[in-house]
Amino acid sequence: MDFEIEHAVSGKPEHVAEVLLDPDYQSSLGDHLGPLSHRQVLEQNELEDGRVVRHIRCVLDIDIDGPTKRFIGGADPAWVEEAIWYPDKHIWEWKILPEVAKELLSSSGTIELFASGAETLRVVTGHVKVRVPLYGGKVEAWIVDGLEKAYSDEAAHLEAWLSEKQ
Numbered sequence: 001m002d003f004e005i006e007h008a009v010s011g012k013p014e015h016v017a018e019v020l021l022d023p024d025y026q027s028s029l030g031d032h033l034g035p036l037s038h039r040q041v042l043e044q045n046e047l048e049d050g051r052v053v054r055h056i057r058c059v060l061d062i063d064i065d066g067p068t069k070r071f072i073g074g075a076d077p078a079w080v081e082e083a084i085w086y087p088d089k090h091i092w093e094w095k096i097l098p099e100v101a102k103e104l105l106s107s108s109g110t111i112e113l114f115a116s117g118a119e120t121l122r123v124v125t126g127h128v129k130v131r132v133p134l135y136g137g138k139v140e141a142w143i144v145d146g147l148e149k150a151y152s153d154e155a156a157h158l159e160a161w162l163s164e165k166q
């Protein structure tokens with residue numbers, strides 16, 4: 001299932017990127033989890049060429065029905081997001097590394113920052129694939145719905161953070 005999520009926030013892309021890369025900002029997101037029960041930055045490292053590699057562990061706070069639960073067992077739906085920031089293009093490339101049912105889930109995409117007047121448009125695009133007979137599409141829809149809620153909650157927090165720091 002393909003998806004696209006857009007939010008506009010105050011400021012130029014360079015400033016928004018600076019905030020998104022700020023460890024204090026990232027730590028503050030633990031109080032704004034939306035559909036997540038847990039979110040932790042495991043590491044964030046700047047490479048010699050200016051790219052930044054970040055790993056974030058997330059646990060989805062969702063009730064999974066019986067048939068779907070059979071495929072993932074009793075474990076919580078958890079993953080590590082691996083993202084690479086390309087500062088020259090204002091783009092993150094990300095992929096999900098599932099902790100449970102690794103062979104059943106794949107997801108990847110991009111987060112791009114575009115100048116739009118005095119604002120920055122953040123566009124998240126991606127693809128989610130769940131390989132579960134009969135239920136895969138339903139689970140994909142749950143995941144995309146969770147992503148939309150998480151990015152919406154995070155956009156409101158980002159806007160507040162940007163306003164406070166100006």
